[in-house]
Amino acid sequence: MVFENPIVKKILEKYRAIWSISHALSLMSWDSETYMPREGVRDRAVARAELELLRQQLLLRPDLVELVELADSVESLNDYERGVMRVLKRMIRIAKALPPWLVAERAKVTQEAMIVWREAKAKNDFNAFKPYLERIFDLARKTADYLGWEKHPYDALLDLYEEGLRTEDVNRVLGYLKSELKHVINRVISEGKYPQKHPLEEVKYDVSKMEIVNRKVLELLGYPLGVRSRLDVSAHPFTIDMGIFDVRITTRYEGVDFKRTLMAVVHEFGHAIYQLQIDPALSYTPVSDGASLGVHEGQSRFWENIVGRSREFVEYIYPVLREHLDFAAKYTPEEIYYYFNTVKPSLIRVDADEVTYNMHIVLRADLEKMVLTGEVKVGDLPELWNNYMEELLGVKPSSHSEGVLQDIHWSMGSVGYFPTYTLGNIVAAMMRKTMMREFNLYEKIASGDFTSIREWQRGKIHKYGAVYAPKDLLKRSLGSEYRPEDLVEYLVEKYLK
Ligand code: MG
Numbered sequence: 001m002v003f004e005n006p007i008v009k010k011i012l013e014k015y016r017a018i019w020s021i022s023h024a025l026s027l028m029s030w031d032s033e034t035y036m037p038r039e040g041v042r043d044r045a046v047a048r049a050e051l052e053l054l055r056q057q058l059l060l061r062p063d064l065v066e067l068v069e070l071a072d073s074v075e076s077l078n079d080y081e082r083g084v085m086r087v088l089k090r091m092i093r094i095a096k097a098l099p100p101w102l103v104a105e106r107a108k109v110t111q112e113a114m115i116v117w118r119e120a121k122a123k124n125d126f127n128a129f130k131p132y133l134e135r136i137f138d139l140a141r142k143t144a145d146y147l148g149w150e151k152h153p154y155d156a157l158l159d160l161y162e163e164g165l166r167t168e169d170v171n172r173v174l175g176y177l178k179s180e181l182k183h184v185i186n187r188v189i190s191e192g193k194y195p196q197k198h199p200l201e202e203v204k205y206d207v208s209k210m211e212i213v214n215r216k217v218l219e220l221l222g223y224p225l226g227v228r229s230r231l232d233v234s235a236h237p238f239t240i241d242m243g244i245f246d247v248r249i250t251t252r253y254e255g256v257d258f259k260r261t262l263m264a265v266v267h268e269f270g271h272a273i274y275q276l277q278i279d280p281a282l283s284y285t286p287v288s289d290g291a292s293l294g295v296h297e298g299q300s301r302f303w304e305n306i307v308g309r310s311r312e313f314v315e316y317i318y319p320v321l322r323e324h325l326d327f328a329a330k331y332t333p334e335e336i337y338y339y340f341n342t343v344k345p346s347l348i349r350v351d352a353d354e355v356t357y358n359m360h361i362v363l364r365a366d367l368e369k370m371v372l373t374g375e376v377k378v379g380d381l382p383e384l385w386n387n388y389m390e391e392l393l394g395v396k397p398s399s400h401s402e403g404v405l406q407d408i409h410w411s412m413g414s415v416g417y418f419p420t421y422t423l424g425n426i427v428a429a430m431m432r433k434t435m436m437r438e439f440n441l442y443e444k445i446a447s448g449d450f451t452s453i454r455e456w457q458r459g460k461i462h463k464y465g466a467v468y469a470p471k472d473l474l475k476r477s478l479g480s481e482y483r484p485e486d487l488v489e490y491l492v493e494k495y496l497k
Contacts, residue, residue, distance in 0.1 A: 002080040002281045007071040012084065012285055014064050019284045021055040026242050033234040034250065049107075059095055068092065080287070083467030087286040090163065097147050102139065109135050110413040117411035126382050126400040133410060134378045137371050140415040144372070154369050157416030162294045162423060164471050169482065170365055170419050173426065176484045178362045178392070181355070184488065185393070188343050188355055188495045196344040200257070200331065207253045209324045214251060214265045216320045221303070222450050223269050228276060237264040239271035239300075244283050247275045258325065259340055263304055270303030271296055273454060277462035292470040293417075295461065297424025298431065305354045305425075306432050306490070307453070309340045312445040343495065345393035347402045355491055358425060359392040364407075364418040372415065429487040430478045431457070 003009055025048065032044055058064070068088050071077070077085065113132035120129035144153035147160070152167040159165060188194055218225055225231065234250035241247040249268035251261050274290050282288040290296040307313055314337045321328040321336070331339070343353045349360035367384060370376040376384060385404040390396040397403035409417050435441050435456055444452050460477040471481050 002078070002279070003084070003285075005071070005074060005077055005081050007067060007074060008077065008081045008084060011064065011067050011071060011088070014058075014061075014067070015088075015286060016284050018055055018058050019286075019288075021051050021058070023242055025051055025055075026240050030232075030240045030242075030248055033236075033238065034232045056095055059091060065092060080282070080467055083287045083465075084285055086469065087466055091286065094147065094160070098143065099146065102142060102146065106139050106143070106413055109139060110411065113411045113413075114408070117405070117408065121401050121405040124399045124401045124405070126405060129405065129411070130378060133381075136410060136413055137368075137378060137415065139413065141372055152369075153372050154416060157372075158419065161414075161417050162292050162420050163469050165294070165419065165423075167369065170369075173482050173484045174358075174362045174365055174419070174422065177358045177422065177487070180484075180488045181358060181491075182392075184491055184496070185343075185345060185355055185359075189345070191496070194341055194343040194355075194495060195338055196342060198339040198342050200259070200327075200336070200339040201342075202256065203258070203327050204256045205258045205325055205327075207255060210253060210258055210261060213258075213320055213324050214262060216324075217262065217317055218265060218269060220317065220320075220448060220450065221266070221269055221273075222454055223272065224276065229272060231265070237268055239268045239275070241272075241275040241289075244275065244278050244280050244288060247272045263308055263340070266308035267300045267304035270300035273303070273457070274299040274462050277454065277458040278465040279463045282465045282467070287464075287466040289466050291461075291464070291466050291468060291473050293420040294423030295427055295470050295473065297421060298427025299457065299461070301354075301424045302428035302431050302457075306428055306441075307445055307450075309337075309354070310442060310445055311337050312442050314340060316446060316448050341495075345395050347389065347395055347397050348406055354425070355495060356393060358422045358487075361418050361422040363388050363392055368410075368415050368418070423482060426482050426484050426487050427474070427478075429490040430474070430483050431461075432490060433483075433486045434460070434478045 003012060028044060028048060028051075032041070036044065068085065071081075071085055072089070109132065113129070113136060116132050117129050120126065140157060141153060143160075144156035147156040149156040154167045154170075158167065158170065189196075215225065215231060218231060223229055223231075228245050228247060230248040232248065232250045233252060235252060237249070237251045239247065239249045249265070249272050251264045251268065253261050274296060278288055278290075290299075311333070315333045318328075318333045318336070328336070341353070343355045345356050345359075346352060349357070349364075352360055363385065366388070367376065367381060371378060371381065382400050382404045386397050389403065409415075432441060435453070438456070439452065441453065444450070461473065464473060468476060474481055
């Protein structure tokens, strides 16, 4: 048994109700994004808000809080029990720190802001969004103050998305990437081996045939379709879990440029396999989830970029592509490999390749940090964005829609979220490096032995769920905290050797 302490066991009994509400909310979210009729959103919004409130109330019930305080003084807890206590204390601390008026105000402002942002983006009208963005940064600053911080208000917000992440970590990691990637990008572009465009980007596919390809690739990877998981369609691909035995992913079909839907599937598979490989003994507890957003994104980027965009993977799935996509036979695996790996400094983050991607995060993190401290005003963001973009990637947006208005995150009140994407890329490269000390990853991919790779991930990362805080997990399983050096090393090896 992983949980033996009687107080912890009592806590976990009480936690089941909270878990059950989360389970219902996840199922409702999945339905909202996939099959719910459009007008269903009215009732769903009410039910969701009420359930979220109920979950919060259950978390702050005095009997639970007292038990948590009691267990905190017990010294003989094992790692699993300590993990439960760490996660619960953190949840309670955050819930207690934020006054109800702030939570309500945030909900109200972001709900309106998301609608205004969508329209402002469509009309290229920053001024329409500006007053909302000012409110959002103002609330973010207040949130940081209520949560408490010592060195930088950004610390408090980063920690909300990535436990223990500090501004100094972000500065170190992104500062390193900013200077190193500049050279890598310049060399990749000037060598011209990896193309900026590929004819396959224009080729249309039959959606029903593409769906077969996606399902076959998922089967090859070892995704338990229909048994413990599903593949559905949504406007934006995502992964959601109802628990360890029901994990679902989605993709989208644009009808053209098939790598987009395929790579979305491989990416979400990486998220899903993390949830699926958590130790079932952790079910219904606060640790039956990934360690953090960054570690989670590390799993998805590992499968998408390091596995999915490798030569060996393209060769391995080539027969499936040829069988179902009539145009695939016109291209060799080598040509498809270059199609999967075009490199082009571009304006839009979500379309960026793995070489240029992190520059988009450097830009966002630097800007949000400065707005938070008041060094920069919201009104100055569009121009700063455009100039910084030109400095980092040599391209300049000609509209706000392709610049400061492109991402949904700020309109949702998510300030401090972006760095987790880069942490994901770093964790993926760290896993690759650590794995390669034990076996040749690329030989495994070439022979379709994805089981060995999944099992390695299970043992090092997945099985622990959120038992260890992200930095501790990385130290324990991958040798140290975030190592951006591993990411640069991987990119140099793949693109420049
Ligand atoms: Mg992801």
